[in-house]
Amino acid sequence: MKELFTTKNVGSTFDQKAQNWNNKKLFHTSIVGVTNRLIKILPDILKPGMQVLDIGSGSGKIVRNIKKICSKTEVFASEISFNMLSDNSAENLFLCDIQNMCFKDNMFDLVTSQQVIHHLPKPSIGLKEIHRVLKPNGLFLMLTVGNQYQSNIFPYKQCHITKDPLGRITSQQLQKLHLECNLKPIMLFEDFFDMHFNNSNDYFMFMSAIGAIDKIFKYKLYHLIDQEKRQKLSDKIACKTNNLRCINGHYITLLTQKIT
Numbered sequence: 001m002k003e004l005f006t007t008k009n010v011g012s013t014f015d016q017k018a019q020n021w022n023n024k025k026l027f028h029t030s031i032v033g034v035t036n037r038l039i040k041i042l043p044d045i046l047k048p049g050m051q052v053l054d055i056g057s058g059s060g061k062i063v064r065n066i067k068k069i070c071s072k073t074e075v076f077a078s079e080i081s082f083n084m085l086s087d088n089s090a091e092n093l094f095l096c097d098i099q100n101m102c103f104k105d106n107m108f109d110l111v112t113s114q115q116v117i118h119h120l121p122k123p124s125i126g127l128k129e130i131h132r133v134l135k136p137n138g139l140f141l142m143l144t145v146g147n148q149y150q151s152n153i154f155p156y157k158q159c160h161i162t163k164d165p166l167g168r169i170t171s172q173q174l175q176k177l178h179l180e181c182n183l184k185p186i187m188l189f190e191d192f193f194d195m196h197f198n199n200s201n202d203y204f205m206f207m208s209a210i211g212a213i214d215k216i217f218k219y220k221l222y223h224l225i226d227q228e229k230r231q232k233l234s235d236k237i238a239c240k241t242n243n244l245r246c247i248n249g250h251y252i253t254l255l256t257q258k259i260t
């Protein structure tokens with residue numbers, strides 16, 4: 001099956017997002033509910049001496065939290081976008097694609113991934129790589145967008161993660177995907193939240209800052225897409241989000257263990 005987008009374009013897209021990555025929170029006024037479940041689970045999992053890999057690590061939010069919770073871990077970060085890594089404080093930084101990582105087999109006790117898997121053209125290839133680099137019984141902790149994320153604006157159709165415009169997935173589909181890659185689900189959380197904006201324009205700016213608009217355009221480098229198409233999209237969103245003040249959110253956090 002032909003892929004809808006390429007990893008190379010995902011990398012170039014995030015190279016452009018990097019400079020303003022930490023400004024994205026300026027566009028919303030408040031969030032009510034839980035959005036950081038992955039970080040909340042970390043204290044129950046981290047132990048001194050662990051070798052941890054954070055994939056799609058970006059500016060290092062997860063890395064900083066791992067070190068704060070358990071400083072005696074050795075943390076590696078992998079990323080496809082060079083620019084996204086500029087603030088990342090991991091001891092070991094690697095510029096590599098999750099789908100073909102430069103690490104030896106059975107190397108890590110824990111792999112973490114926050115908001116990354118929905119950016120993969122074929123998530124199962126990434127999951128197989130994670131399985132390969134994990135030690136026997138190693139853990140994989142991930143967070144991704146659930147099927148109810150922004151369903152008030154973009155209705156979710158029961159389809160595969162790579163076909164949904166925002167890369168959303170149900171908890172059943174997510175667990176099945178992991179099991180097929182020999183990662184056995186052991187804990188799952190579904191968190192719902194509301195995100196508030198002053199107006200539709202701020203919402204649009206937020207969506208652009210997180211790479212969601214680019215994802216809708218299948219990472220065909222949004223700034224290169226002709227003005228007419230961009231205008232059509234913003235009109236469509238603006239009409240659905242007239243007087244927009246609030247969007248619904250839905251994140252799934254899943255902990256799995258390598259089984260064979």
Ligand SMILES: C[S@@+](CC[C@H](N)C(=O)[O-])C[C@H]1O[C@@H](n2cnc3c(N)ncnc32)[C@H](O)[C@@H]1O
Nearest residue numbers: 014056057058079080081084097098114115119
């Ligand atoms: C939404 S950001 C999340 C960043 C970080 N995990 C966080 O929580 O702040 C997604 C990140 O995944 C990276 N990414 C996407 N596809 C990747 C791939 N195939 N290999 C490595 N990194 C990838 C992007 O470059 C981007 O930095």
